[in-house]
Amino acid sequence: MPLTTTSWLSSYSTEYSNDEMFDANNGLRPYWRNLLAEFEKFGVEGLRSRQKDVDWLLAENGVTYNVYNDPKGMHRPWNLNVIPFLVRQNEWAGVEKGIKQRALLLDLVLKDVYGERRLIKEGIIPHEVIYGHRGFLRQCDGIQYPNNTFLSIYAADLARGTDGRLWVVNDRTEAPSGMGYALENRSTTSRILPDIYGAMNVKRLSGFFNDLNQMLLDASPVKKENPHIVILTPGSHNETYFEHAYLSSFLGYPLVQGNDLVVRDGFLWMKSLQGLKKIDVVWRRVDDLFADPLELREDSHLGVAGLLDVVRRKNVSIVNPVGSAVMENPGLIPFMPSVAKYFLDEELILPQIASWWCGQEKEKNYVLNNLSQLVIKRIDRTNRESIHFAEFLSAVELEKLKLEINRTPYRYVAQEKINFSTAPNLVNGDIEARNLVTRSFCIAAREGYKVMPGGLVRVAPDRETVRVSNQRGGTSKDFWVVQEEPIYEDYSRNWHKQSPVSISGLNDLPSLTAENLFWAGRYVGRTLVMARFIRMVIRQLALVQKSDENPQSEKLEVLLKAVTSLTGTYPGFVEETEEGESAMDNPMKEMLSILLDANRPGSMAHTINMFSYSYYSIRNLWSSDMWRVFENIQHIWKAFESSGESSINKILKVLNQLITRLIAFMGLIEESILVKQGLLLYFIGLQLEQSILTIAKCRSLLAIKYDEQIEYDLLEYLLTSHESLNIYRYSYRSYIKLEHVLDLVVLDLEYPRSLTFMINRIQKDIARLPHSRNDNNLANYQKYVLDAFSKLRLASSSELSKTETDDEYVREELDALFAELTDLLYKTSQSITSTYFSHTDKQNQLVVQTFPF
Structure with a gap:
């Protein structure tokens, strides 16, 4: 149907005579007529199509408006x-x-x-x-x-x-x-x-x-x-x-x-x-x-x-x-x-x-006598519910309002509706x-x-x-x-001679922004490592369901306990509950809790929420492409949470989608923020978190000696979750051996996924922080990382692979190394936090004051 003025206005109705399109004589205003004439060129369907384009563009740009206690979520799309x-x-x-x-x-x-x-x-x-x-x-x-x-x-x-x-x-x-x-x-x-x-x-x-x-x-x-x-x-x-x-x-x-x-x-x-x-x-x-x-x-x-x-x-x-x-x-x-x-x-x-302040007797009496025709407000906006449209109030509510006005008339003003x-x-x-x-x-x-x-x-x-x-x-x-005349104003944004000071380096970065960048790196690293490991474990659970293998087999128990250790969701698979129940009896129930329980610290849902909060807090640093991928991650996860579908195939599909989007997001971060504008903090947080979780995976799967076949499977699982299986095969072209896995995943100085490479990267990055360059003395966080790097460089895969005797089941040297590295990396994080992100203690007033709400 063409969008002619006649056809549009025949269906356009308003309960009020006061409409922007019409003048006092109910005639169409010329400038509105011009707009309608432009709309006629593409018709009603074209207008609807352009509304969809508007909605899409706002969503792409991440334009939101926060609505408190909104059941649809905190960040409502801007309409x-x-x-x-x-x-x-x-x-x-x-x-x-x-x-x-x-x-x-x-x-x-x-x-x-x-x-x-x-x-x-x-x-x-x-x-x-x-x-x-x-x-x-x-x-x-x-x-x-x-x-x-x-x-x-x-x-x-x-x-x-x-x-x-x-x-x-x-x-x-x-x-x-x-x-x-x-x-x-x-x-x-x-x-x-x-x-x-x-x-x-x-x-x-x-x-x-x-x-x-x-x-x-x-x-x-x-x-x-x-x-x-x-x-x-x-x-x-x-x-x-x-x-x-x-x-x-x-x-x-x-x-x-x-x-x-x-x-x-x-x-x-x-x-x-x-x-x-x-x-x-x-x-x-x-x-x-x-x-x-x-x-x-x-x-x-x-x-x-x-x-x-x-x-x-x-x-x-x-x-x-x-x-x-x-x-x-x-x-x-x-x-x-x-x-x-x-x-x-x-x-x-x-x-x-038209307004009447009730603090004056004459005006107050007028308001009380004409209350049902007026809008009553407090003179200060104590809250959004303090506006009373009297025409909608019951007789009881009107009387109550009159009492309030008479009690403190100076607090109220009435306005015409x-x-x-x-x-x-x-x-x-x-x-x-x-x-x-x-x-x-x-x-x-x-x-x-x-x-x-x-x-x-x-x-x-x-x-x-x-x-x-x-x-x-x-x-x-x-x-x-x-206006009638054509516009010749410059479309560009040309400031006056004086120009604003942009964030030009780490020295200009607000501490809270720096902290959010640091934790943004940690949360994106945690989300990615967890998603990959849980995906690998879910695949093994699926294979168990399709075979006659005992679901409580030794290698599956090791994997499930490693999930608890990696996520920190104790007691999980590691211990029985106080009621004597064991998650091993129903592993999928516990895995679903680890995935979907947003109130459980360490769960995937909780981690994604923290990831979302940290990135939303620094959205002024984002590019448009980053927002689009971020929104896609949110959409995938929220759709999974709300679907109620918990089949293994569905979980694997969602984790695959999540992992690929996270990798894309991480790539865009490096394109969107300069290193000297804070990307350095992101890198440090990312490498630190990935290092800590790599240690947790390796310690859970490698510190204990198992039968040859079980150990072979665990090594393959580790390489798979670490996205390193193909590189291992290409590099070693041999049967998977513990020594070679340690060489690749833990000790290799040139492999970007290895623990040694990541800690060396941390060492280089923290050397660029401001307090690292003040004098010849190392900052505490530099000492901890140097100690961790030195221990790795002095370690030998052959020695780490050994047990004290053939009858021993714990690789003491490997376990001790992982324990020491974990402690050093946690100390590094705490030292960085205390050096750069500490905030002043709360200061108290000498005299307590109260303010009305």
Whole structure:
């Protein structure tokens, strides 16, 4: 069916008259007509196909939004609708002026609230509106900042009112989110709809992000060409962590967590591998109360102890300043017209949602008398459930709400219920109207505030939903500001003369990032070695099932005990349980637990979860190809977990898929990160883990002497799990002998899979770490690895193969060597951790403070 305007609109309906496509006379707006004309060129099916392309591209790029307690998983895919949201340039010009005016007003209010407080003294804003808001932090009183502008980043939530104008619904000043998602939305739609994007003359975003970069550079308290700037994130569990990592990668600034930073001598420092590096600017994505556990919330692990003291000394700039959450206060809205008159002698350019603060008797009585027609909010956003749509409340709930308002009226503000405008959305292949809210962003530039020509559009998940929220399942749209004239802006990202300092070496690597790279190497190594060994054991179990061989044969018992030793899932096959049961009685039951029990440390599922967490924590360092392979690994494993199928053939198929993807992933890591940018830490972790597990395999299978046939089989199993059987046959062309296996797997200096080669590689890599190069003395971790390497180089396979007497069953020298090597490698790991990854102990407040929630 062709997508003609008539056919589309005949099936397009909205319960509200306020739709973005239509003007006051119910006529189709010209710019929407132009968009429909472009869509007509490929029809409904073409539009559906492009929506699939959008979904695919977002998934390929790993765009996610974290939803707390989501049954679908933590990292929900970002949803972007293929149909953009349109605003004409001549309308947007007026909106821009209004946003700039509002940002300037809130900046002035913020300065006044923590300064002279003239607005309160002269009765323009009631003191309860400020002091009753949990965002007002007395610890920030009187702080002066190096730059004249306090509010560097501002975001306004806008919705079109019944008068056809865009109204301000909410102000966001604490740590406004959405800029990164808006940029990703633009990147995606411009790739999927390139012809339409060009034909519609859409305003570009590159200039805004150029100004954003310059704003961060200019924020430095010490004016220098390349100030040290970091982006402070709460971590990978935060709902917008993707955005933090995305902007870190896009702008080139390190992404740090609270543990990466420390206060010393009145300055803020980043802990790097080399030592401390002074920080000039922090783009803060951590909420105010969690920013400094010494002066604010003592239980915070997200901030930096002593941060506010550094700010007072003007030795660091925080964007936005701590304490700015008080501006996210709907109780301020009724007083904003008076504020505009007081500071600027102007009327508000942008209309606001009608609001009544209940701290005033007249307004409170109006709210109580008209409660069922209003939306009731706390003046501070204590939690997402504190918004009451009174029309949906029962009589009992209304009475309860009235009691709460009467008890503490200053805490409540009422707002009129407005019907957000609707816009076309592609839903399950059909075009339907959905409510939407836009978020527009504004930054402080040298010549005044600058507004992003577009923003983030959030769309309700269904027709009936009143609240528009990503946490509640909403989707998104790209925001197009369209104009009549062709766009000639440069598509490239050309920063000003000053440029950001990128991570240029190990000395610039944040300690937590370095630690995550180290453990990323260990977990990927552990996952691969475990998968290969378990695959080999499962194959032997399958052969036993198909033959008359006793499932509790000696060589199978050795293999199964080796699984327990390798994974650390004791008691496993090694010991009986307290109830006297033995896993040997039902080996497949225990193997399935080792594979699938995510709550069992050492299991494959637990290891994959740890592997996923470590890599997600450093996703700002990833390439797109790495994400695609990573997602494929997750998909394979989650599908296996949820399938309920546990046949041997299914397990082997999944392990084969997992192993090949892991190998591809490991190859991509080496292509994506420079050695001096942290890949060295990954290599050390990988080789260390593979060495430890190689020792565990060899010790379990080789330290005990068995009958000739059993020993031959065990040697073959070891070579198979080590992916070394073909190399052995090619190298030795003989019957498999223990001495030759030890030579190849343990002692060969040139074979990359041998233990000696890996420990030698560790020795070379750790010599490049910063503290290894300070003087002629070896660091402790260097001593341990050198000792391990020396023991291997002095060892003889013929001596290691012997027992004390023919009647002895334990190869004492081999077992002792493996025990010593294991101890030395664990000490190496601990020494590296204590040298480079140790974080400061928690600092406690002298006086305990409590903060309302």
